[in-house]
Amino acid sequence: MQPRDILAALAGGEAISGSALAEGAGVTRAAVWKQIEVLRSRGVPIEARGAAGYRLPWPLQMLDAAAIEASLPAGTREQLGCLEVHWELDSTSTELQRRIAQAPDMSVVLAETQSAGRGRRGRAWLSPPGLNLYVSCLKRFDAGFAALSGLSLALGVIVLRALERVGVAGAGLKWPNDLLSDEGKLGGILVELNGEYQGPCAAVIGIGLNLRLTEALREQAGQPSDDLGRLAGGIAPDRNALAAALIDELTQGLRAFEREGFAGCVDDYRRHDVLRGKRLQLTGALGDIEGIGAGVDARGALLLETTQGLRRIDSADVSVRRA
Ligand code: BTN
Numbered sequence: 094m095q096p097r098d099i100l101a102a103l104a105g106g107e108a109i110s111g112s113a114l115a116e117g118a119g120v121t122r123a124a125v126w127k128q129i130e131v132l133r134s135r136g137v138p139i140e141a142r143g144a145a146g147y148r149l150p151w152p153l154q155m156l157d158a159a160a161i162e163a164s165l166p167a168g169t170r171e172q173l174g175c176l177e178v179h180w181e182l183d184s185t186s187t188e189l190q191r192r193i194a195q196a197p198d199m200s201v202v203l204a205e206t207q208s209a210g211r212g213r214r215g216r217a218w219l220s221p222p223g224l225n226l227y228v229s230c231l232k233r234f235d236a237g238f239a240a241l242s243g244l245s246l247a248l249g250v251i252v253l254r255a256l257e258r259v260g261v262a263g264a265g266l267k268w269p270n271d272l273l274s275d276e277g278k279l280g281g282i283l284v285e286l287n288g289e290y291q292g293p294c295a296a297v298i299g300i301g302l303n304l305r306l307t308e309a310l311r312e313q314a315g316q317p318s319d320d321l322g323r324l325a326g327g328i329a330p331d332r333n334a335l336a337a338a339l340i341d342e343l344t345q346g347l348r349a350f351e352r353e354g355f356a357g358c359v360d361d362y363r364r365h366d367v368l369r370g371k372r373l374q375l376t377g378a379l380g381d382i383e384g385i386g387a388g389v390d391a392r393g394a395l396l397l398e399t400t401q402g403l404r405r406i407d408s409a410d411v412s413v414r415r416a
Pocket residue numbers: 183184185186187207209210211212213214216218226227228229271280281282283298299300301302
């Protein structure tokens with residue numbers, strides 16, 4: 094019996110006794126308890142309800158590649174290189190990096206949990222099993238890095254479109270592509286480029302979305318964090334439906350980006366830009382800079398109104414000043 098089997102057995106949200114779980118899997122109750130503890134140590138809030146047994150505080154859907162594929166339009170299915178769901182990977186993006194030489198364009202890999210999830214700027218990305226979504230997509234481009242400015246911002250717009258499709262409205266974008274609510278970060282996007290400046294290149298696009306965070310996970314995140322369940326009024330979107338919406342929007346959105354670049358979605362970005370008009374503090378290679386957010390330009394640079402005039406910023410860590 095593996096942690097995956099326990100999570101799948103509890104996914105419906107009803108309480109199940111340790112002996113029923115043990116009987117179903119043909120193992121001892123001690124073996125069940127051991128796997129429950131493994132899941133708890135990874136952040137899954139399994140409750141013990143006395144004689145009634147173990148239960149999750151809410152139902153969840155185990156990721157299912159066949160269900161995701163079945164809900165994609167035929168045109169999108171045809172463009173997918175592969176669609177894989179794993180129980181655990183070190184990181185879905187690291188997995189695609191390992192296979193970058195041979196994996197076809199638009200290969201998509203999901204995992205229920207990651208043992209070494211990666212965020213931007215070398216940070217770790219918390220990846221408890223079953224609660225959130227961890228997806229990576231390999232996209233090949235003929236035109237080279239030079240044509241990819243604004244890609245990471247365009248991806249923020251693509252993810253917001255997927256969220257809206259599953260009924261989650263009200264998320265904003267913090268440059269370059271953090272997904273935010275008023276309470277904190279809902280998700281993040283990591284874009285890693287491989288290849289040549291002017292020749293063929295490939296982007297490994299990693300997307301992490303918080304669907305359910307417990308109090309303990311919010312604390313571990315080390316930054317203000319929020320989840321889509323709260324934003325959607327207490328009910329998190331169906332994980333397979335969200336994965337399918339994301340894959341469909343990625344397929345369409347990345348094709349549009351190849352044709353039109355960031356200019357094709359800059360208006361959508363501006364509608365969701367949470368930094369515009371705010372007092373910002375930037376840290377990065379240029380040192381510390383302060384100013385007022387003045388939107389983004391057509392190639393995705395952050396515009397900052399400073400005492401020395403308007404500056405275009407290509408890379409920096411941005412925070413909003415409170416006072
Ligand atoms: C960020 O720091 O905001 C970016 C977070 C990106 C996390 C996702 S989860 C799926 C993919 N695999 C990883 O290891 N990272 C990305």
